[in-house]
Each structure stands twice: as C-alpha cells, then as structure tokens.
Amino acid sequence: MSAGIKDADKAFQEGIKKADEALDAGIDLGIISTKQASKEAQKYRKAAQIRVKQLQKQAKKEANRLKNESRKKIKEKIATVKIKSSSRKETLLILVKLGRLRKTGVITEKEFQKKKKELLKGV
Numbered sequence: 001m002s003a004g005i006k007d008a009d010k011a012f013q014e015g016i017k018k019a020d021e022a023l024d025a026g027i028d029l030g031i032i033s034t035k036q037a038s039k040e041a042q043k044y045r046k047a048a049q050i051r052v053k054q055l056q057k058q059a060k061k062e063a064n065r066l067k068n069e070s071r072k073k074i075k076e077k078i079a080t081v082k083i084k085s086s087s088r089k090e091t092l093l094i095l096v097k098l099g100r101l102r103k104t105g106v107i108t109e110k111e112f113q114k115k116k117k118e119l120l121k122g123v
Helices: 003-029 034-104 109-121
Strands: none
Touching: 003 034, 034 109
C-alpha cells in the first residue's frame, strides 16, 4: 500500500473517530441534542471524505510521476548501453586496423601501443 493511500486511510479513520468523539461528548455532557451531535459528526465525516479524496488524487499524481520518471531513466540507461556497445565495436575495429598498419610497418610498435592505450581507456 502506497504512502498516499495509507495517509488517506488514516485521515478517513481520524475523521470518523473525531466525529464519534464529538457525538459521544455532546450527548454525555447534555450540551447538544442527539440531532445536533449527529450533524456535527456528519460534518467531520464529510471533511474526512474530502481529505481522503485529496490524498488519493495526490497519491495517484505521485504514482504517475514516479512511473514516468522511471520510464525516462530506463530509456536513458538503454541508450547509454547502446552507445557503449557501438563504441566498443568501433574501438575493436580501429584496433584491428591499427594492428594491420603496425604489421605493414606504417606505424611503429610504440605508436600502436600509445593509440591502443588511448582507445581502451574510453571503453
């Protein structure tokens, strides 16, 4: 159960509890009639229901926000993985080409090792 729903349930329960307490206190003290106590209790229940609806709406918005944020992060991670994968393939192809250049004597072993080190640092 999400925090918003728990808060809504708690608010509703507190509203009902306050309504019942007001009803009992009013009747016990004889200050208000049963009819007045009932109206007061109804007012608390109504307020609790309104608060519950507000909290449910807020919880729904928060859930949607989190869901959208999660989707966005997942898409970003997938894009990063794709870039790294293609980058690795390109690096390997470059290393193969550099190896050929080294074997044919176009570049020295030292130049090859230097370039290899630079390329592998990025992987």
